[in-house]
Amino acid sequence: MAFEDSSDLVVRARGADRDAWEALYRRAYPRLLAYAMRRLDADGARDAVSETMARAVANIGRYRQVPGSGGFDGWLFGICRHVVLDAQRAAGRRGYGPPPDTVSHVDPAEGLVSAEEADAVRRAFALLSDDDRELLELRVVAGLSAEETAAALGRRAGAVRMAQSRALSKLRRFLSEVEGVSA
Amino acid sequence: MTTRDDELLDVLATSLGPAPDAEPTWAEVSQLHRLVDTAAGRGPRARTPLWRIRRPLTAALAGVLVFGTASAAAALSGAVMPQPVRVAARAVGLPVDSPDLAGARAALARLRDALDHRPLELGAIRALAQDARDRVGRLSADDRADVEAEATFLLAQADNALAPPPGPLGAPPPETRPASPSGAAPAPASPSAEPADDGGRDQPTANPNQSGPGSDDHPSGDDQSGSSAGPSQSSGPGSSGSSGDNQTATTQHVDNSGHGGSDGGGSSHDGGGSSHNGGGSAGGSSGSGDGHSGPG
Numbered sequence: 001m002a003f004e005d006s007s008d009l010v011v012r013a014r015g016a017d018r019d020a021w022e023a024l025y026r027r028a029y030p031r032l033l034a035y036a037m038r039r040l041d042a043d044g045a046r047d048a049v050s051e052t053m054a055r056a057v058a059n060i061g062r063y064r065q066v067p068g069s070g071g072f073d074g075w076l077f078g079i080c081r082h083v084v085l086d087a088q089r090a091a092g093r094r095g096y097g098p099p100p101d102t103v104s105h106v107d108p109a110e111g112l113v114s115a116e117e118a119d120a121v122r123r124a125f126a127l128l129s130d131d132d133r134e135l136l137e138l139r140v141v142a143g144l145s146a147e148e149t150a151a152a153l154g155r156r157a158g159a160v161r162m163a164q165s166r167a168l169s170k171l172r173r174f175l176s177e178v179e180g181v182s183a
Numbered sequence: 184m185t186t187r188d189d190e191l192l193d194v195l196a197t198s199l200g201p202a203p204d205a206e207p208t209w210a211e212v213s214q215l216h217r218l219v220d221t222a223a224g225r226g227p228r229a230r231t232p233l234w235r236i237r238r239p240l241t242a243a244l245a246g247v248l249v250f251g252t253a254s255a256a257a258a259l260s261g262a263v264m265p266q267p268v269r270v271a272a273r274a275v276g277l278p279v280d281s282p283d284l285a286g287a288r289a290a291l292a293r294l295r296d297a298l299d300h301r302p303l304e305l306g307a308i309r310a311l312a313q314d315a316r317d318r319v320g321r322l323s324a325d326d327r328a329d330v331e332a333e334a335t336f337l338l339a340q341a342d343n344a345l346a347p348p349p350g351p352l353g354a355p356p357p358e359t360r361p362a363s364p365s366g367a368a369p370a371p372a373s374p375s376a377e378p379a380d381d382g383g384r385d386q387p388t389a390n391p392n393q394s395g396p397g398s399d400d401h402p403s404g405d406d407q408s409g410s411s412a413g414p415s416q417s418s419g420p421g422s423s424g425s426s427g428d429n430q431t432a433t434t435q436h437v438d439n440s441g442h443g444g445s446d447g448g449g450s451s452h453d454g455g456g457s458s459h460n461g462g463g464s465a466g467g468s469s470g471s472g473d474g475h476s477g478p479g
Contacts, residue, residue: 016220018216049207050211050214118197121195121198141196171195
């Protein structure tokens with residue numbers, strides 16, 4: 001299915017167009033699931049994604065498409081974030097568990113990073129604070145822009161950029177520490 | 184190791200990136216479709232939960248229960264029921280008297296009490312009788328049939344009570360006599376008020392009297408009593424009508440001046456009363472006797 005412009009899909013989705021909703025779902029599903037699986041187990045993550053879409057369908061009337069406000073993806077991941085937090089609260093725990101082993105999708109053929117480098121990055125990433133990890137996950141796992149991440153977190157885009165810069169500096173430092181230890 | 188933020192983000196994305204083949208299952212997509220249909224109102228609407236209507240339903244049932252019980256109790260016991268409740272009760276088909284009929288019954292009851300009271304308070308009786316006539320006159324045919332007998336009886340009793348006391352035989356008729364047949368009971372009352380009384384009596388009582396035995400005798404008698412004076416008065420008591428009767432009536436008119444006058448004035452009721460008692464040429468005298476005996 002060729003992706004349509006998100007704004008067109010959203011307009012159709014407001015009119016309860018099933019195809020538009022399915023297209024939005026299929027497009028956001030991998031990122032939503034990857035984001036949820038960072039904090040929940042596989043079943044919980046799938047449930048969280050389904051609940052996210054259910055809330056989106058129920059509340060699409062509240063969504064306002066304002067330029068620079070993060071768009072539909074930012075709104076959708078904001079919902080998913082709350083759903084995940086609710087699920088964590090219901091499970092009696094909060095924050096990150098150990099990084100899942102199944103999220104390493106490094107293709108050695110790409111040559112960008114080696115398996116060892118990817119493992120070092122994940123270990124360094126685990127040393128970041130919850131807020132930093134969440135921000136970077138939204139940026140790199142969910143693939144959101146700074147504006148969309150800001151919308152999901154309920155913050156300003158400038159603040160998100162600054163926080164992202166600080167988080168990457170920490171990650172870089174932790175990565176050097178991890179590589180120094182491993183070396 | 185990269186140093187620029189964008190490169191580091193790419194490395195991080197590669198290390199933490201999502202599985203490329205992750206897709207929603209068929210069941211998840213179907214569930215989404217159902218959600219969309221439900222939100223759009225196309226799907227089977229969720230039925231209104233019972234708890235949402237339980238409270239107003241309970242209130243409505245309680246109201247109906249209280250209303251029905253109160254109305255039924257009032258209908259059975261004959262207790263006084265507020266008019267709005269009575270109207271509503273009739274509207275829902277409960278066996279309750281109409282407000283007009285209830286008012287007429289109440290007026291007759293008050294009149295009965297006043298007639299039973301000793302000593303008689305003529306002013307109160309006059310007012311209550313007039314009120315009862317008005318109310319009975321406003322009733323529908325069905326409702327009137329329910330109270331007609333009682334109204335006839337009580338109004339005749341009231342007319343007799345209001346009639347001037349009988350004088351001695353052969354005594355000249357009182358000055359108010361011309362008006363008394365028309366004015367019926369309130370003979371001593373002011374002449375100006377009597378035509379009004381007559382009219383008031385004639386109107387509501389005309390119909391019942393017409394149905395009564397004496398009615399066909401005196402439409403004219405009633406009218407005369409209401410409009411004219413003097414000689415024609417004798418025709419009031421002499422409901423059967425001959426001149427001889429009139430004379431006879433006149434002789435007895437002294438006796439009947441009050442009662443016979445009441446017969447004429449309250450033609451409808453009195454006529455009914457006299458007819459019960461036999462009427463005829465002796466109607467004048469018997470009319471007076473009837474007037475007394477009726478209540479008795």
